[in-house]
Amino acid sequence: MATVTNGVGYDPRRWWALGALVASMLTLGFDMTILNVALPTMAEDLGATTGEQQWMADAYVVVFAALMLPAGLLGDRFGRRLMLITGLGIFLAGSVVGALAGDVTWVVAARAVMGVGGALVMPLALSVLPSLFGPDERAKAIGVMSAASALGMPLGPILGGWLLDHYWWGSVFLINVPMVGIGITACLFLLPETRDPASPKVDTVATALTVTGLGALVYAIIEAPTRGWGDPLVAGFLGAAAILLAGLVLRERRAARPMLDMELLGHRGFLVNTITATLVTFVLAGLLFLLPPYLQAVLGHDALGTGLRLLPMMAGLMVAARGAQPVVARFGPRAVVTCGLVVLAFAAFLGSRTTSDSGYGFAALWLTVTGLGFGFAVVPAMDGALAALPAARAGSGSGLLMTLRQVGSAIGIALLGSLLAGVYRDRLDVTRLPARAADTAGESVVAAHLVAERTGTPGLAASANSAYVHGMGVVLVVSGVAALVAALLAGAFLPRTRPASDTGSETPAMAEPEADARQ
Structure with missing residues (x-):
């Protein structure tokens, strides 16, 4: 497929291309809820405390939230299909590491890697649609995408529960492998490449402030019940989070084209x-x-x-x-x-x-x-x-x-x-x-x-x-x-x-x- 810059002209295989995006969104939909069912089993097998279980869930969300906007800008500048496939590949790598992990630290690391992939997949899967479909078809295509994302939420716990009853807890990560494989293959052969050369550059400093600020805040909140809110480490991380996030707000307010438009x-x-x-x-x-x-x-x-x-x-x-x-x-x-x-x-x-x-x-x-x-x-x-x-x-x-x-x-x-x-x-x-x-x-x-x-x-x-x-x-x-x-x-x-x-x-x-x- 040829590269599309302005979204004019719609490929006859666009509905097949939509299938690639549906597979991607369904995978993310599963991941929103499938891990929650697995956490008690993982806590038993890995000896994870409540705080460690929180990190297994939050490592994905913190990275996802912090990188979603710069990920969208990367797709605009370097090609949305390229970055979407890259995101699926990163998500796949994180899933494999999670399935093979032998302790809590590796699970948390795997979830963070999956968050990087998810941050690339979510906005880019959505932003591809206007280049595939005209206004008369776009509402139907968006409805299919929304249904795929929503379907993953109730199916996640059921699929996760069935896997845990028949296999080990790593299977809730491994189930992503065939889904991501289908998504990557379909994206390679069915999606056109689109980009927006006029999009702003990724602000690496703002991205770093977001990741470290959110990470410090979440760490302090998770550690507080064990250490106490007055503990120097907890207080230090809360202070660091306040400084980092305040710095983010100040930087974004002064930027000519901010990632976070305050x-x-x-x-x-x-x-x-x-x-x-x-x-x-x-x-x-x-x-x-x-x-x-x-x-x-x-x-x-x-x-x-x-x-x-x-x-x-x-x-x-x-x-x-x-x-x-x-x-x-x-x-x-x-x-x-x-x-x-x-x-x-x-x-x-x-x-x-x-x-x-x-x-x-x-x-x-x-x-x-x-x-x-x-x-x-x-x-x-x-x-x-x-x-x-x-x-x-x-x-x-x-x-x-x-x-x-x-x-x-x-x-x-x-x-x-x-x-x-x-x-x-x-x-x-x-x-x-x-x-x-x-x-x-x-x-x-x-x-x-x-x-x-x-x-x-x-x-x-x-x-x-x-x-x-x-x-x-x-x-x-x-x-x-x-x-x-x-x-x-x-x-x-x-x-x-x-x-x-x-x-x-x-x-x-x-x-x-x-x-x-x-x-």
Whole structure:
């Protein structure tokens, strides 16, 4: 295929090319949720503490968030197909390293490498679409891409659970190999090369400030429950994070063509909707981290059963996401976003009433309501954020929105996971255990069950279950408060915009790919 610079002229094999992009997005969709189901098994086999489990999840998200914008610029300058294939290759390498890893350090390193690959794949897979499809076909193509990405979320836990029941935990990494292989092959033969020679250069200093600043912040949050917030190391990393991120903001504000266009936050509609979407992502990431240990260690389900039991939340989210636009057209985005956040808060407060004897039926109820709240809050919020901007700023706006949501995900795993770890450790009764066994039991609920089995300590497993559920309840209360704060912000400060059917605004999926192509 010839190189396309301006997107004029559409290849007759474009729908086959879309298949290459679908395979890429489906792989990333799997990876968002498949690891969560595997974490309890990995904690048992690798002896990973709660903090180390947080790093296994967060290493990917931190790198992904920090590199997404410069990755898009690399594609604009050097060719989107070339960088997309490079990203898939890096993701493949990280997956192989993760599958073969023998300790936590190598798993974390593998996840970070996968984050580099994911950061290249996500924006570039979207930005290729305008060069493949005309306006009359683009909406359908974007719908297929969005469905592929969304399909990976519920399928991830089920596929991960099935793999863990039949193979070792490394199989959740190895499953990426055939998917990525299909994606690379299809990209090589079916995708045209596209680029934008006028795009700005990658700001290596801003990229370095983003990576180190976010990394220092997440490290401090994860280490705080063990070391204490007043520990010199924790305080030092928090201070370093503040300095680095402040330096990033100052540099981007002075740049003629910044990667992170901070001026966009001056648009009230964009700012409030972005804060809302980021807070929702913060809560979702935290819940997906804490739920698998509850379902496996406390309720005693196997990995596949755990994946299946996460479906009520995923189903609620997808149903609400599909039904959000008609409701917005009837009542307006401000009302729908606010009500969605209130529903999310109610679900979190309801879930905080869970006890170690509640059983799955009660969990299924509040998980379903949680998914509904997520869907009705985040879809109109993303739509409203992009619709609040002039068309010429849609590219930088979608990039900033996607980046801040990933930052919210990383901090959600770090902060809510650390809160859970601290409450669990304080609540666990280890009075009858030797010091070393007590320390091990305090690392995670999975470790406590192993210690109870090996030492025959009466009541330790029950104490661990009770402590974990109590910590989960505290996390859900905090999540509910965060959702209520977001609801108050949305209700008070979102503009009184007309329903989407009257304004003719684009959906977020429609806006993002075109926007990224212009960056």
